[in-house]
Amino acid sequence: MFKLKVLLILSLLFAYTTLADAPYVEDSLLEKINNKYKIYAKKRFILLQDTLDSVRDKTDIEKLEAINDFYNEVRYSSDMKVYGKSDYWATPWEFLGKDRGDCEDYVISKYFALKYLGVDYKKLFFTYVRSTKFKEPHMVLTYFETPKSEPLVLDNYNRKIFPASQRKDLTPIYNFNGDILDEIGDNEKSHKKWDELKLNMQRKKI
Numbered sequence: 566m567f568k569l570k571v572l573l574i575l576s577l578l579f580a581y582t583t584l585a586d587a588p589y590v591e592d593s594l595l596e597k598i599n600n601k602y603k604i605y606a607k608k609r610f611i612l613l614q615d616t617l618d619s620v621r622d623k624t625d626i627e628k629l630e631a632i633n634d635f636y637n638e639v640r641y642s643s644d645m646k647v648y649g650k651s652d653y654w655a656t657p658w659e660f661l662g663k664d665r666g667d668c669e670d671y672v673i674s675k676y677f678a679l680k681y682l683g684v685d686y687k688k689l690f691f692t693y694v695r696s697t698k699f700k701e702p703h704m705v706l707t708y709f710e711t712p713k714s715e716p717l718v719l720d721n722y723n724r725k726i727f728p729a730s731q732r733k734d735l736t737p738i739y740n741f742n743g744d745i746l747d748e749i750g751d752n753e754k755s756h757k758k759w760d761e762l763k764l765n766m767q768r769k770k771i
Contacts, residue, residue, distance in 0.1 A: 594769065594771070595607055617682060620682065629684075632675050633726055639666060642665035642666060642667065654669050676706055686742065687742070687745060690709070690741060692705050693737075694737050697733075697735070706719040718732050743759035
């Protein structure tokens with residue numbers, strides 16, 4: 566029985582190590598991206614993997630800055646122009662493949678990249694706000710070092726990361742983290758767009 570337990574533990578450790586070392590951008594994905602979006606899109610994904618690898622062992626803050634800078638280079642465009650829909654949550658592969666998207670798409674891509682880098686997803690929230698500057702609803706990614714910490718705001722409007730208290734142009738409405746809701750089995754509070762996104766992520770929609 567003891568040997569069986571040791572083997573089980575070693576198997577789990579090996580599986581964890583393999584998962585942690587797995588690339589975010591797999592070769593099969595690169596091939597699909599190249600076929601659908603052509604060579605410049607493929608180069609964007611290679612640069613993404615290089616960026617992720619460069620900060621893999623850095624602090625959370627350094628990871629936040631690198632990922633925020635990387636995705637804020639993507640061009641803004643409305644869902645209607647890109648997808649012909651008034652509100653669509655793109656997968657990170659659709660967003661970077663098309664090289665354009667709206668505020669939710671920046672948040673989604675930053676969230677999953679930081680999660681891949683080992684940032685605790687319980688510190689990350691999709692935060693609905695209202696922009697007083699543009700007088701419209703908006704979404705940003707927020708990072709809470711601890712549950713009581715002042716959040717940092719990762720935004721595609723303002724490229725630099727600021728504490729929430731310095732973003733006087735944003736009025737918070739509410740926070741959302743679908744992974745946390747899934748973890749606690751709170752189906753009643755599930756978010757329709759999050760559920761749709763999960764399916765598209767599982768299908769690796771590009």
